[in-house]
Amino acid sequence: MAIKVNRKLSPIHEIYITEVVRGLWITAGHFARNMFGHVLGLFGAKYGNATTVTVQYPEARFPISERYRTRHRLLTHADGSPRCVACMCCETICPAHCIYIVAGEYPDRRIEKYPVRFEIDLARCIWCGFCVEACPEDAIRMDTGILETAEYDRSRMFYQKEFLLHGTGRYEQESGARRQTGGDTQ
Amino acid sequence: MDWTFWIVKLANAGFILAFTLGIAGLLGWVERKQSAVMQDRIGANRAPIFGLKLIGLFHPIADAVKSLTKEDWVPPFADRKLHFLAPVLSLFTILAAWSVVPFGDMIRIGGKTYNLQIADLHVGFLFIFAMASLGVYGVVVAGVASNNKYGLLGAMRGMAQMIAYEVSFGLTLLGICLLFGSLQLDDIVRAQGTLIGGWLPRWGILLQPIGFILFLVTAVAETRRLPFDTPEGESEIIGYFVEYSGMKFVVFWMSEFIAVTLAAALIATFFFGGWQVPFLMADGFHFPGGATIALPHALVVLLQVAAFSLKTLFFIWFLMLVRWTLPRFRFDQVMALGWKNVLPLAMLNLALTAVLAYLIRPGA
Numbered sequence: 001m002a003i004k005v006n007r008k009l010s011p012i013h014e015i016y017i018t019e020v021v022r023g024l025w026i027t028a029g030h031f032a033r034n035m036f037g038h039v040l041g042l043f044g045a046k047y048g049n050a051t052t053v054t055v056q057y058p059e060a061r062f063p064i065s066e067r068y069r070t071r072h073r074l075l076t077h078a079d080g081s082p083r084c085v086a087c088m089c090c091e092t093i094c095p096a097h098c099i100y101i102v103a104g105e106y107p108d109r110r111i112e113k114y115p116v117r118f119e120i121d122l123a124r125c126i127w128c129g130f131c132v133e134a135c136p137e138d139a140i141r142m143d144t145g146i147l148e149t150a151e152y153d154r155s156r157m158f159y160q161k162e163f164l165l166h167g168t169g170r171y172e173q174e175s176g177a178r179r180q181t182g183g184d185t186q
Numbered sequence: 187m188d189w190t191f192w193i194v195k196l197a198n199a200g201f202i203l204a205f206t207l208g209i210a211g212l213l214g215w216v217e218r219k220q221s222a223v224m225q226d227r228i229g230a231n232r233a234p235i236f237g238l239k240l241i242g243l244f245h246p247i248a249d250a251v252k253s254l255t256k257e258d259w260v261p262p263f264a265d266r267k268l269h270f271l272a273p274v275l276s277l278f279t280i281l282a283a284w285s286v287v288p289f290g291d292m293i294r295i296g297g298k299t300y301n302l303q304i305a306d307l308h309v310g311f312l313f314i315f316a317m318a319s320l321g322v323y324g325v326v327v328a329g330v331a332s333n334n335k336y337g338l339l340g341a342m343r344g345m346a347q348m349i350a351y352e353v354s355f356g357l358t359l360l361g362i363c364l365l366f367g368s369l370q371l372d373d374i375v376r377a378q379g380t381l382i383g384g385w386l387p388r389w390g391i392l393l394q395p396i397g398f399i400l401f402l403v404t405a406v407a408e409t410r411r412l413p414f415d416t417p418e419g420e421s422e423i424i425g426y427f428v429e430y431s432g433m434k435f436v437v438f439w440m441s442e443f444i445a446v447t448l449a450a451a452l453i454a455t456f457f458f459g460g461w462q463v464p465f466l467m468a469d470g471f472h473f474p475g476g477a478t479i480a481l482p483h484a485l486v487v488l489l490q491v492a493a494f495s496l497k498t499l500f501f502i503w504f505l506m507l508v509r510w511t512l513p514r515f516r517f518d519q520v521m522a523l524g525w526k527n528v529l530p531l532a533m534l535n536l537a538l539t540a541v542l543a544y545l546i547r548p549g550a
Contacts (some may be wrong), residue, residue: 002518017399020512027224027511034223054228 029044064145069129071146072120074164077137082165083139085112090131092139099131118161122149191329194293194300201305205495208444213502215245220503221510222502240444249436256432261332264429267286268331273384273430280444283317286310287451288372288497290461290490291468294483302491303372310371311363314452315356318408322348324441325410332429339424342416343517344410349406350524351414357532358401361394361539362456376462385474387464390457396535398457400528405449406508407524409442411529413512416520450501451494458497461490 012018037051055062064070073085086103104116129139151157215230219242222229238244260269290302307313322345329341363369366377369408380388391398405415418425427438457501465471466489470481481489515523 002516023511024507028507030226031220031224031507038223051226052228053226056223058227174487 044053064147066143068145069127069142071122071144071149072125072131072140072142072159072164073144074118074161075141076165082114082118083137084113084115084118084135084160085137085139087113087136089134089136093130093134095130096124096126098122098126115161118164120159120164121157122159123154123157146167189299190295191300194302198302198304199285201289202287203281205289206281206284206444206447207440209499209502210376210440211246211250213443213446214249214439216243216502217506217509218242218245220506221415234422235539236246252431258396258432258434261334261429263333265331265333267354268327269429270434272324272328273434273441275327276321276441277437277444277483279317279321279324280441280448283314284444284451286313286371287448287455288375288460289494290487291372291376293487301372302487306372307369307469309369311359311369311374312314318348319352321408321441321445324438326400328430328438328467329426331349332426334488334549336423337426337428340417340419340428341421343419346428347407347410347414347416347517347520347524350521351528354400354403354528354532355408356549357529357536358394358404359456361397361524361536362390363392364536364539364543365390371455371460375455375462378459379462381465381474387459387462389459389462392534394457396531400532400535401456402453403523404530405453406505407520409445409449409505411442411446411505412509413515414516414520415519417513446502446505449496450505451498453501454494454497458501461494463489463493509541 006137023025034051053097084101086101086102088101088103091099091101100113100119102117102120103113105113127142132142149157219229221227229242231239233242233248235244235245235247236357260266285304286307288301288306292299293302302436305313325344325348327348329337329339329344349436362374366374368374368377374390378387378389382388382392386392391512410417427435431436452496465473466481466486468483468486471477471479513550
């Protein structure tokens with residue numbers, strides 16, 4: 001049973017046709033403007049498609065903010081050793097329990113600890129960025145700009161220390177390829 | 187009847203088949219692309235063949251390959267025979283309705299003239315009307331055969347809507363038939379070639395402006411597309427073809443697009459002079475000022491067919507524009523509009539036309 005809604009409409013709106021024509025005029029206007037742009041674009045005009053909002057995703061990307069949280073990376077000292085001191089702050093604060101650290105010690109006992117293993121399970125990560133906030137050494141950041149972390153196998157989403165540090169290792173090739181196709185041409 | 191007659195008729199049928207099926211195949215791409223252009227998007231532009239994209243024109247081929255290789259699944263609870271029959275009925279009725287649409291004037295071959303029309307029926311207009319009515323069976327049989335409550339709901343909506351609008355569909359066109367004094371479509375188009383006051387083509391829209399608007403509404407309702415797509419209702423009930431997949435679904439889809447093409451062709455035929463080019467007679471242009479340009483017969487025929495195609499394509503574009511602009515009516519609104527607004531207005535239009543046509547008839 002339809003509910004009867006009483007709206008006060010002026011006679012012009014009651015006829016309905018005028019409003020339909022008004023709507024058609026707007027959409028037809030957009031059509032004409034965009035079609036003009038597309039045709040100009042076919043002949044090589046640079047801003048021919050300026051009115052369209054589409055970003056042709058795999059070839060072009062929408063620029064993301066500097067603060068946007070993307071895939072993690074571990075930072076290194078100048079000599080290439082990890083900044084991480086295995087303090088377990090990130091592992092403790094992680095609400096998804098996706099970080100796993102095994103601490104190790106340098107032979108020189110005056111130097112702080114280092115992570116023997118540092119794993120992030122991206123299948124569990126909720127991208128909250130608490131690990132970055134918690135880190136006292138600025139050793140972990142989420143600023144790689146990599147958003148596409150999908151894999152065919154769950155086991156491939158365990159990101160190991162080597163990869164997080166240098167971007168080398170198991171996933172290096174794929175991510176490199178992704179980055180190349182990405183580019184920042186828009 | 188000689189053999190050229192059959193060859194010309196077969197060629198006509200071939201042209202209509204190629205025109206309707208070709209356009210229906212392309213409309214799947216046009217619909218995506220036009221909606222994109224209207225909404226400031228780019229739309230389907232992938233599906234490259236050897237790196238050649240051609241603004242996405244290969245998408246219909248990709249669609250065809252996909253639907254031909256897809257499993258044709260008949261649900262175990264469905265009636266197999268009727269399930270097969272429904273898409274056939276839908277496509278057959280709508281293609282049959284095309285057979286009376288004239289797409290050009292006469293063509294002269296070997297001293298004889300042939301109509302550029304598959305069947306020059308004396309009851310052309312009634313034939314279209316009959317085929318549109320039979321099209322309801324495609325919808326109903328699909329809904330009943332699917333044995334699915336959403337399918338049945340869509341079929342019932344479709345049946346009620348099509349029957350409601352068929353009445354107005356006939357009544358709006360009766361005004362035109364009355365003014366041109368014929369039910370034959372080629373007669374109606376030929377009558378539109380004469381001039382009012384020596385300079386204005388006697389097109390249907392000038393004689394029946396209200397009839398045109400009403401016919402536009404009923405034609406969209408008959409094609410069951412937005413804003414009258416309650417039988418389908420994409421976001422709520424999927425409609426009468428909910429249990430169809432693969433090529434059978436594509437046949438429904440094609441018949442919907444051919445219905446759009448037919449609606450556009452009928453608008454052009456009844457209200458915009460069909461294949462008539464303004465001031466173009468059988469032997470060339472005769473402008474109001476007295477200037478004439480003589481043209482060979484083949485060129486005149488070509489111009490007429492081109493004019494018909496262009497007018498049809500324009501109205502397909504227009505119907506697409508309507509489809510991508512207006513939101514869907516609620517089902518009770520569809521019924522109220524059909525029975526309470528369009529039908530009385532169509533009757534009033536017909537009565538007024540009849541009275542005026544009698545009062546200002548030649549020799550009154």
